[in-house]
Amino acid sequence: MMSDDAPVPRKPARPRKARIAEKMPSRTEKVHEALRQAIIEQRLAPGARLPEDTIGESFGTSRTIAREALLRLSVEGLVDLLPNRGAFVANPSLDEGRDVFVVRRGLERMVVKQLAGQLSASQIEELGRMLEQEELAGASNESEAIRLAGEFHLRLAEMTGNRLLIRYLTETVSRCSLVLTIYGRPHSVDCGIDEHRQIIEALIAGDENRAADLMETHLSKVAGRALLECRKTESLQDVLTAFARRID
Amino acid sequence: MMSDDAPVPRKPARPRKARIAEKMPSRTEKVHEALRQAIIEQRLAPGARLPEDTIGESFGTSRTIAREALLRLSVEGLVDLLPNRGAFVANPSLDEGRDVFVVRRGLERMVVKQLAGQLSASQIEELGRMLEQEELAGASNESEAIRLAGEFHLRLAEMTGNRLLIRYLTETVSRCSLVLTIYGRPHSVDCGIDEHRQIIEALIAGDENRAADLMETHLSKVAGRALLECRKTESLQDVLTAFARRID
DNA sequence: ATCTTGCAAATTGCATACAAGCGAGAGATC
DNA sequence: GATCTCTCGCTTGTATGCAATTTGCAAGAT
Known part of the structure; x- marks a missing residue:
């Protein structure tokens, strides 16, 4: 239960308009x-x-x-x-994992295509700051680096202002994280910082095709590093479900 | 409240084994x-x-x-x-509607990029059949034509086999329909049949870039026809919400 | 000894009961 | 007469209870 506040028989002064606030993380x-x-x-x-x-x-x-x-x-x-x-x-199969990455690549492509040449000065500055943080955490703090890397992509999406795009990318990034926990190696994400920098440069330059290509390459690398190299964790789960399906 | 409970429609006799299938439209x-x-x-x-x-x-x-x-x-x-x-x-604003179309364009781009040159004979045949149906309904049955047009895009997505892509496109198409009911004209969808045909041809030819461009053009046309030309339906809703917001 | 078969415990599916919040109208006050 | 306030009703938010289904275990049969 919520706290019983002090006995206030009369509300002191209520702003006349009821707050329509979206504040309801019930x-x-x-x-x-x-x-x-x-x-x-x-x-x-x-x-x-x-x-x-x-x-x-x-x-x-x-x-x-x-x-x-x-x-x-x-x-x-x-x-x-x-x-x-x-x-x-969720325990996605390797194929499902790949599918998620495919979708994510396409979504991020939309993001950079929309953002190329459209970034405001403050946005550019913010991205630069995020980059610094990534570099700082990159060496020392593993999980922090992963979190920051994800946040970079999310922040980029938010800058488009497209709510639906934001939602889809948020979901997809989450699922990618999950996929990486299954099929990825512990340090499969941390090497993308320089790629992030290049993407930002392309965005500032307004070269949308280059930005899009860089992003796709970047994500393909992440996916590739994670999904192609490490398969022993996979085989266990995957083989089981495969057989279960065959039996049925 | 439920007054009279109808005689419980007993399921006659369930087959012995509950299908492991996802069959439970509870x-x-x-x-x-x-x-x-x-x-x-x-x-x-x-x-x-x-x-x-x-x-x-x-x-x-x-x-x-x-x-x-x-x-x-x-x-x-x-x-x-x-x-x-x-x-x-939902009563999306015009801007939100545009955002949905943006995302849809990107998603459909993914679809055709993946499908180009990968269609099986049976899939090609199925698409041809859908096209015929569209032509048949196009002139006579308005709502049927709309439904078929939507189904065409959905079917295309299903052919990728990418569950996530399918889900996102399904959602997005639904939302596009909603947007069109608000801002679209009654007959804003029926003229895309020939564009559908061209897209299929490009897919069969395996020209993924041409297919992608055709799809983007196609969708831009749909969006443009709907969202740019007809604003009287829009102004009503939009002005109201705008004022409602201002009052608050 | 292994496989089948039925029972019991645990967990979900669904409905209902209760509490809380917002909106509308009656009443009071200025 | 108008505005402000308070209360009442309707709707949502949350908890809980009961029925249905599944799973695990154990006992019996082959």
């Missing part, structure tokens, strides 16, 4: 975001069971809230919802 | 799909209120189901969910 949103973070930060392993009761108790709410959060996550593709069986952290 | 799915159809077919006007009770009673279920369906629809962007206020059929 419990559902909180749980949703918490689970999302937990998943993409690999605190919850792919394939892990996510019982409604447990989640509800963990966050001090009822199953209703947990259920809603899980539904949202399933729409985002971060959890699989099996009828009458429950929710599980 | 009530939620059904309501979700029904509402989706109702919205994109303009049976529910943009901005219309969607009370949980009413939906539940209409479908013979409780609010729980209606609520879930509405949540899904809000994720898809077909309904707006206002905290403590309820659900409304």
